[in-house]
Amino acid sequence: MKEIRVFNNVPVLEDWMIDKQVEKQIRFLKAVHPQLTDIHWNEGRVELRPLKRDPDMKDYLRSYGAWHFNEKDVAELKKFLQQINGKGVDLYYSAFAFDYSMVVYKKDGTKYEKGKVNGENALFTSVLAADFDGITVEEFRREKQRLLDLDIETIDIFTGHGWQSIILLNHRVTDKEILKKFTELMTAKGFKVDSAIVDAARVLRMPYSFNCKALDKKTKYYDPVSPKIFATTDHSWTERRYHVAEVFERLNSLPDVIKQSDALTDIDVKAISTAPLTNTEKKAVKEKAKREIEEVKQIKVETLKAVYSMLDFERLPEAVQKMLAGSQEGLRNKVMMFLIPFLRNTLGLSIQTIKQIMMLWGERCSSKLDTDFVQTEVDRIYGLGFKGKHGHYTEELRKAYGYLEFDKYTKRNKIIIPNGFFEDMSTMSDGAVRIFLAMKLGESLDGVKNFSKADIQKYAQVSERTMERNIKDLLSKGHVCKRRGNRRKGEGHVYYTNPYFNSVAGFTMLENATVKLMLSDLTDGEIKLYCFLSKIVGDSRAECWTSQKYLANKIGKKGHDSISKMTGSLHEKGFITKKTIEKDGVKHSVYNLNY
Missing domain, CATH: 3.90.920 (DNA primase, PRIM domain)
Structure with a gap:
């Protein structure tokens, strides 16, 4: 409201x-x-x-x-x-x-x-x-x-x-x-x-x-x-x-809560006196009929990619892309009932991220939807706990947005980080974490198994010198392996992530689109901290009450001041929501992950 x-x-x-x-x-x-x-x-x-x-x-x-x-x-x-x-x-x-x-x-x-x-x-x-x-x-x-x-x-x-x-x-x-x-x-x-x-x-x-x-x-x-x-x-x-x-x-069609003493029959309803339609009203009725289920044919993908930067937009099903371009009147409620379970169950996004996406969608609807109303609807539909990959894809949605195909973007499109990796963070450079995530992203998005130095530089967005300096930590701790390439073809060493890890210790998953955004928007230290926070909250996406001293110790920082500055920056960049709460006279920082 x-x-x-x-x-x-x-x-x-x-x-x-x-x-x-x-x-x-x-x-x-x-x-x-x-x-x-x-x-x-x-x-x-x-x-x-x-x-x-x-x-x-x-x-x-x-x-x-x-x-x-x-x-x-x-x-x-x-x-x-x-x-x-x-x-x-x-x-x-x-x-x-x-x-x-x-x-x-x-x-x-x-x-x-x-x-x-x-x-x-x-x-x-x-x-x-x-x-x-x-x-x-x-x-x-x-x-x-x-x-x-x-x-x-x-x-x-x-x-x-x-x-x-x-x-x-x-x-x-x-x-x-x-x-x-x-x-x-x-x-x-x-x-x-x-x-x-x-x-x-x-x-x-x-x-x-x-x-x-x-x-x-x-x-x-x-x-x-x-x-x-x-x-x-x-x-x-x-x-x-x-x-x-x-x-x-x-x-x-609703049941009576209070018995009607003189209920209107279908005949009574149809007999309600109305004036003949004016030319203006006839035109409005025709336009409404066209508008009710109007097929969406073209959307500006490049523009929407920038708007929905938290999503890997191009890999979404085309029907979902069209929905996110903004929905016509008469379909908006059906779109919300479809999209919110899709964002939750297929993409595995947190409720904070879903609210952010749906508010952007609401601004593109005809007519524009109030942000408070959209957030309330997200809470309501999210709380229904739909088990399927998405909400009901009705005949009206199919007519407007076309057939629904999931060949590109599914929940499998996440990178898997062994939990053992987090145990080494305190003695690992910030740049090493960036390179590891970049290699994982290249594997997931493009199926790259063996990386040249040039490949790593491209995915991690770093110079050759920075890559060579930071990959040493990953090699020494066994998170990345290297071997000689084909000498006859003039290939140098190739690098690949270690496919074996301790399954008992478990793993943490990050959405591809989130990793892509992290690599472009965050500093190396912020990437490292956000990764560790993701490991703490896991799939529950619950609030994180961990002390700044503990976080500093786990990711190899000298004191809580550096954690305070980084969490403040993550909050400003929209990756987390940071709140300060006083409990028993002591102030605590609480974090919610937005991606």
Whole structure:
């Protein structure tokens, strides 16, 4: 979730901030009222209604209304927002578009105020709205996930004391009881929604404004000493639209938690009154149909290699490469359900690395996914503990990304380091560890068994002199062997890693892509330290509480200062997450490996 911003006074926005506010509010209003995008005069007016919360405020405030947004409408909206800028005013928008010209009388014979939506002049809506009031962030995430599991995406607005989830429709619903029917259905299915959203005259909290209820004595949030003024904003966004019958059918697939006294049948759902599609809506439906399962044909592999530097991107199955290029609406949930188990079980990556990958993926999705939401989903799906190599590769995924082939990149693509190697680290040069890893990588990636000096220099990215100086430790300790090459061909000595090691002592595995990244981004000392940390945590990827003194001793460093500097550098480079925790009055460093 985005940061929740709280103030004790209503902020006064500068002029450039109001320009930004206008821009965001118009974007939102065009999403929930698509008729506002029409360039011609439209019969459906939309209301923005200000509601005073500050009892000392004497200004008379009129509602703002628009049929569409031309230059004059935009200028009027800015003027309207300037009038309430810095004042204790709540702002709402009409869920229904209404007939501005209709003169409507109340039961007592008085007129409804002109320019405001009411139950009589309401014409149509293009949204279904659910109000989740008075629940925690975690509770709301669970409610949202239930909708995502039905493949229903929502725009989510933080309202100050809860959240509002909005489902966009690809047509107009003229049934004035549609919000009531939707709220009752959501309640029956166990969603913790506010029962108040039921009538066509409903106005909903406007994002990119301020919730000032704490200034109003009539509300339970009133606080005369230290009022909490909340900034309302979107916490997730979608442009995906649905037919109302499609939404009701998906919700009806859930079991009832509360028995419905008058449940809607399939016939009732199909009979919900809707207006004929406008040309704009017909075009949107056609574009949506094309977009729903659009085959991904070309991606920029070189660009994505740089983005996903923690992966050996070119060796990934082509279908997975295409997924990581960003997923279209309607497929994102399925992609997460496939990718997270794939990254965990096939590639053996830690949860920290998976989160990093999935956040990069979320930024490339259409529309962009909130990073907090992505991290929460990784935790949830990772925690399900799927045993297979990947999640379900659905027919929709196949249509979008093609057939799935695993001939290049599997869990076997890891290097194996005998644990005996780590026992010699305290008396081994840092450069020797670099060379050993480089030779292991060459074996795994390219199948090299016998290395010339030039080969080692290439894989280790070192000079000939550096190679000759550091390989002596590996030869003397038996981790690397050498023999004469073919003299008749003019070959010098060739080198190879010792294929025999003590199986009782075990081994440690490192992902090829991780080793490749280490060789390019880390110093020799950092490579040595990261290797040893990998050996300590093993496959569990648990937190490492080992003391800096112990680490210094094991990798041949003089004191804990050098370990502190190296772990700080590894943290800055993103290889580990370093935290300092105080326990029994003593500070300890805790490390989590990110690769």
